Ligand SMILES: *[C@@H]1O[C@H](CO)[C@@H](O)[C@H](O)[C@H]1NC(C)=O
Ligand SMILES: *[C@@H]1O[C@H](CO)[C@@H](O)[C@H](O)[C@H]1NC(C)=O
């Protein structure tokens with residue numbers, strides 16, 4: 356008794372068996388399992404033999420639908436120029452009168468094509484010819500749902516209104532606000548890198564991380580402007596009205612457009628020259644160390660300090676425009692040089708400013724924008740989508756600043772630009788003799804060959820020391 360009682364307790368198998376089966380059932384189960392395995396093996400081997408040697412081996416696949424590439428591949432036509440771009444500008448009767456001044460900076464009648472779309476007719480503004488013509492948005496926009504801004508629906512539908520005009524030879528629709536300033540030669544260079552027969556969504560996002568987090572990193576922010584190729588615009592317009600109600604809870608028109616484009620499946624192609632300018636304060640630091648990319652647009656200039664310390668906003672833009680006309684691809688391009696004898700570092704943002712540091716600074720420092728601005732929403736010191744460096748508190752380490760005076764053609768295919776020292780605001784100044792020497796410079800002249808008009812159309816060559824970007828001479832007076 357005691358032996359039979361003890362044995363199961365030492366049997367390791369029995370110990371873990373939850374349901375004890377009689378021995379006979381076990382054997383039957385084991386046979387069944389082996390038979391099953393054998394059948395499986397036979398089936399697998401015959402399947403392999405069948406698919407390998409069968410003459411109809413494709414018959415399974417042939418029954419599936421075959422995806423084919425649709426869409427006609429057009430022959431690469433003449434290169435893209437400004438006539439192929441249709442601007443779709445979102446405005447309102449309340450803002451257009453003042454903001455049309457920004458359009459007058461870049462709009463060239465009979466060259467740039469497009470319209471500013473308002474919610475109703477205005478009579479008083481027909482006199483100014485150097486701005487885009489006004490059109491009234493088609494009235495259906497009022498029937499869509501919205502949560503915060505009703506006009507966002509109307510401005511999103513500007514793309515429908517524009518496509519439906521069926522204007523000839525449009526390759527790109529460029530959407531933006533009535534306070535977006537474009538640099539159209541550079542815009543055309545950027546767009547001509549892309550095949551306008553394919554679907555493309557091109558723009559930039561916000562400088563303030565908080566804005567990208569709230570809206571989306573994947574979205575082209577509308578103020579900086581963004582471009583849709585013709586095929587994408589057509590596709591978007593075919594789904595837009597159905598799509599708008601789905602995203603009624605979004606804040607802006609640009610976010611609605613992004614959400615609808617993401618349903619089509621086209622991602623944003625980011626280009627660094629589109630400037631939403633979601634920053635507060637002064638954009639100086641950012642523009643003095645512009646990324647190595649063509650300047651495409653500026654925005655939010657009403658919310659920023661004037662770009663030149665002793666000009667108003669519009670006059671500042673006119674000065675920049677004067678240099679831009681001389682050498683469009685070069686505007687704001689940064690180059691720097693060192694004078695090892697005097698221990699100076701000089702940073703040039705062509706057509707805008709020259710900074711003279713009376714100390715030797717490495718290239719990576721000069722290329723990092725000085726943070727002369729705050730974030731858009733919370734007015735904080737960052738984060739931004741790029742690195743910044745704080746303004747140097749020691750006046751002896753601050754640069755002596757020169758601002759563009761004028762730019763003109765010079766020599767064969769060359770340009771000359773001059774930059775005048777700005778008078779420092781009273782405050783802490785550096786008293787060293789080295790700084791005094793730097794402060795005695797009144798003017799800096801920069802001579803350079805004009806950049807090739809096609810320079811930014813090529814991809815992957817961009818270096819500040821590239822002979823086409825580098826300036827030839829810096830003359831100190
Ligand atoms: C742009 O190219 C087209 C050809 O596609 C041409 O007809 C037109 O004149 C060009 N426009 C400009 C401003 O060069
Ligand atoms: C633009 O073209 C139209 C018609 O071709 C012409 O009447 C008008 O004077 C032109 N405007 C300018 C500013 O050149």
Ligand SMILES: *[C@@H]1O[C@H](CO)[C@@H](O)[C@H](O)[C@H]1NC(C)=O
Pocket residue numbers: 767768
């Ligand atoms: C000036 O530019 C034109 C057009 O880009 C070019 O054909 C010519 O060779 C250039 N001349 C010199 C001296 O660089």
